[in-house]
Amino acid sequence: MxxxxxxxxxxVKPNGEIDSHYADILKKEIENAALxxxxxxxxxxxxxxxxMDSSGIGLVVGRYKYTxxxxxxxAAACISDxxxxxxxLSGLLKIIPACKTVEEAITKxxxxxxxxx
Amino acid sequence: MxxxxxFSLKFKxxxxxxxxxxxxxSVFLLPYDTYSDIMNDIKTAVSEAVTxxxxxxxxxxxxxxxxxxxVKDNVVYIEVSDNGCGIDDIKKAMEPLxxxxxxxxxxxxxxxxxxxFMDSVEVESTKNKGTRVFMSKSLLR
Numbered sequence: 001m002x003x004x005x006x007x008x009x010x011x012v013k014p015n016g017e018i019d020s021h022y023a024d025i026l027k028k029e030i031e032n033a034a035l036x037x038x039x040x041x042x043x044x045x046x047x048x049x050x051x052m053d054s055s056g057i058g059l060v061v062g063r064y065k066y067t068x069x070x071x072x073x074x075a076a077a078c079i080s081d082x083x084x085x086x087x088x089l090s091g092l093l094k095i096i097p098a099c100k101t102v103e104e105a106i107t108k109x110x111x112x113x114x115x116x117x
Numbered sequence: 118m119x120x121x122x123x124f125s126l127k128f129k130x131x132x133x134x135x136x137x138x139x140x141x142x143s144v145f146l147l148p149y150d151t152y153s154d155i156m157n158d159i160k161t162a163v164s165e166a167v168t169x170x171x172x173x174x175x176x177x178x179x180x181x182x183x184x185x186x187x188v189k190d191n192v193v194y195i196e197v198s199d200n201g202c203g204i205d206d207i208k209k210a211m212e213p214l215x216x217x218x219x220x221x222x223x224x225x226x227x228x229x230x231x232x233x234f235m236d237s238v239e240v241e242s243t244k245n246k247g248t249r250v251f252m253s254k255s256l257l258r
Binding site for chain 1: 132135136154157164171229
């Protein structure tokens with residue numbers, strides 16, 4: 001996993017296939033980074049993820065709960081069609097915004113995840 | 118069933134084997150030259166079933182997960198089984214968002230994903246004996 005901080009956002013970029021094995025590793029890494037760095041929002045950049053099962057949904061929902069408690073948001077960017085099927089089925093995109101790019105997601109965090117009217 | 122082609126696999130119930138399990142199924146199916154989205158659906162369903170066996174069937178205890186996979190008339194049949202603790206209430210376990218482990222960030226979507234991504238899913242389970250999941254999907258559109 002690669003990550004970086006832009007303003008108060010932790011940008012997380014997992015590599016490869018997210019199953020329960022990798023989701024557990026990612027969870028620990030993100031938790032450590034979030035505690036160490038002064039961030040309020042988490043943005044998942046899915047551009048290097050070519051497979052995901054429902055463990056990935058659990059991972060994102062867990063981070064959503066964390067950022068909600070901090071008054072921030074969790075967003076997902078660069079979702080391939082392959083991942084989109086699972087994300088739509090799970091209802092995940094009803095609680096977190098799906099963005100085309102990381103930049104768009106950063107903009108979203110400034111509006112608390114709300115779309116412009 | 119008398120398959121045209123089939124394989125069986127037995128591996129330790131370790132989460133690091135989930136990738137191996139779904140890759141084995143997808144590599145086996147390569148000669149059937151199916152569509153990439155169908156292949157991805159099958160990989161996802163296998164991953165869900167194997168994860169259930171490891172996380173819920175054995176709950177960290179030692180054991181083995183078994184896969185039997187066969188093809189007949191362009192339909193793939195996959196059986197994922199374990200000798201784990203079994204499921205108390207299959208109907209409840211299959212409800213969307215139900216999880217027996219809410220504290221562990223499980224989404225409760227395993228069976229929902231299997232049912233949505235495959236053409237058929239059947240579950241048999243005996244308390245303290247194990248669980249068997251049968252799934253099938255057409256490799257054609």
